[in-house]
Amino acid sequence: xxxxxxxxxxxxxxxxxxxxxxxxxxxxxxxxxxxxxxxxxxxxxxxxxxxxxxxxxxxxxxxxxxxxxxxxxxxxxxxxxxxxxxxxxxxxxxxxxxxxxxxxxxxxxxxxxxxxxxxxxxxxxxxxxxxxxxxxxxxxxxxxxxxxxxxxxxxxxxxxxxxxxxxxxxxxxxxxxxxxxxxxxxxxxxxxxxxxxxxxxxxxxxxxxxxxxxxxxxxxxxxxxxxxxxxxxxxxxxxxxxxxxxxxxxxxxxxxxxxxxxxxxxxxxxxxxxxxxxxxxxxxxxxxxxxxxxxxxxxxxxxxxxxxxxxxxxxxxxxxxxxxxxxxxxxxxxxxxxxxxxxxxxxxxxxxxxxxxxxxxxxxxxxxxxxxxxxxxxxxxxxxxxxxxxxxxxxxxxxxxxxx
Numbered sequence: 001x002x003x004x005x006x007x008x009x010x011x012x013x014x015x016x017x018x019x020x021x022x023x024x025x026x027x028x029x030x031x032x033x034x035x036x037x038x039x040x041x042x043x044x045x046x047x048x049x050x051x052x053x054x055x056x057x058x059x060x061x062x063x064x065x066x067x068x069x070x071x072x073x074x075x076x077x078x079x080x081x082x083x084x085x086x087x088x089x090x091x092x093x094x095x096x097x098x099x100x101x102x103x104x105x106x107x108x109x110x111x112x113x114x115x116x117x118x119x120x121x122x123x124x125x126x127x128x129x130x131x132x133x134x135x136x137x138x139x140x141x142x143x144x145x146x147x148x149x150x151x152x153x154x155x156x157x158x159x160x161x162x163x164x165x166x167x168x169x170x171x172x173x174x175x176x177x178x179x180x181x182x183x184x185x186x187x188x189x190x191x192x193x194x195x196x197x198x199x200x201x202x203x204x205x206x207x208x209x210x211x212x213x214x215x216x217x218x219x220x221x222x223x224x225x226x227x228x229x230x231x232x233x234x235x236x237x238x239x240x241x242x243x244x245x246x247x248x249x250x251x252x253x254x255x256x257x258x259x260x261x262x263x264x265x266x267x268x269x270x271x272x273x274x275x276x277x278x279x280x281x282x283x284x285x286x287x288x289x290x291x292x293x294x295x296x297x298x299x300x301x302x303x304x305x306x307x308x309x310x311x312x313x314x315x316x317x318x319x320x321x322x323x324x325x326x327x328x329x330x331x332x333x334x335x336x337x338x339x340x341x342x343x344x345x346x347x348x349x350x351x352x353x354x355x356x357x358x359x360x361x362x363x364x365x366x367x368x369x370x371x372x373x374x375x376x377x378x379x380x381x382x383x384x385x386x387x388x389x390x391x392x393x394x395x396x397x398x399x400x401x402x403x404x
Contacts, residue, residue, distance in 0.1 A: 042379030062379030076288035092281030119247035122257030125275030194328030222251030
């Protein structure tokens with residue numbers, strides 16, 4: 001055993017994590033970073049030499065591999081090559097970048113939009129650019145880590161409120177001194193639980209107390225609203241978000257993040273946000289793929305309806321089988337397991353029976369709230385969803401989560 005007497009704090013953290021990972025591997029319960037060798041129609045994948053039903057994808061509308069999107073990416077490579085070789089402010093901006101941003105702005109109903117290299121970077125950079133010392137930023141306790149990190153990096157006074165508790169949000173707003181800038185941030189759809197923010201009440205409070213409102217729509221684009229435009233459309237409240245953030249790597253099968261807002265806000269971010277100024281531009285193929293994907297979402301509305309139908313089938317079917325899915329209303333469906341061990345065991349059993357789901361355990365969620373975070377997409381057929389639910393139910397019985 002290695003000598004641990006002279007370890008510093010950094011080495012202790014490294015050792016503790018590696019020991020945990022090693023113990024999980026030895027128990028045949030390490031399911032992360034498994035390479036997918038092939039995507040088959042969006043609903044099936046090849047993993048470790050086996051074909052499995054994919055129930056862990058964020059391709060909510062089943063656009064991965066869409067022929068029209070693939071053609072757009074190939075044509076962009078033929079025209080522009082594989083990289084931009086520069087930052088957007090200098091040599092890196094292509095006509096494609098502006099076309100994508102115009103497409104996003106039109107889709108989200110705003111004057112302008114800006115793109116970044118990832119969704120994480122978008123939140124990190126935008127939050128820390130909008131607010132700073134002397135300002136206040138208020139965040140739901142279950143917001144994504146990228147929002148939390150952006151709040152911390154900003155230097156603003158960071159206030160959090162209990163998940164979806166609008167009374168707690170109002171109490172936080174009342175704490176802020178008169179005249180101080182205030183920014184309220186929340187996910188539209190929460191990535192671990194699949195539930196929605198109480199958006200109408202949040203808007204009302206922001207207006208009453210003069211707060212800016214930023215909404216992360218990473219998991220609501222293409223999911224909420226009749227045409228997939230997000231939470232404003234879902235609640236029939238167009239134009240009520242100041243900063244509309246989203247990703248290009250979930251419903252949109254590419255990479256990157258964006259903000260859609262008024263022109264003056266976007267111009268400010270383009271000249272003040274460090275991740276835009278100092279990061280290399282998105283590659284041409286990914287930009288073209290993202291632009292084409294937005295167009296497909298508009299041209300193939302049946303995908304949104306199918307996703308909605310599949311989501312109802314999945315949530316209601318799991319509940320009928322005795323499984324707890326919390327308060328999800330979306331394609332993110334947590335299957336509550338309780339302990340980390342139960343979640344790992346259920347994942348192992350499900351994967352051995354050909355269903356690719358993954359566990360979410362502590363510290364990503366509090367102890368005792370481990371779960372399978374399953375997702376359903378428009379690429380699934382009803383029979384595939386039924387088969388997956390039967391396998392998950394069987395796994396639950398085998399580990400004692402459900403009565404045999």
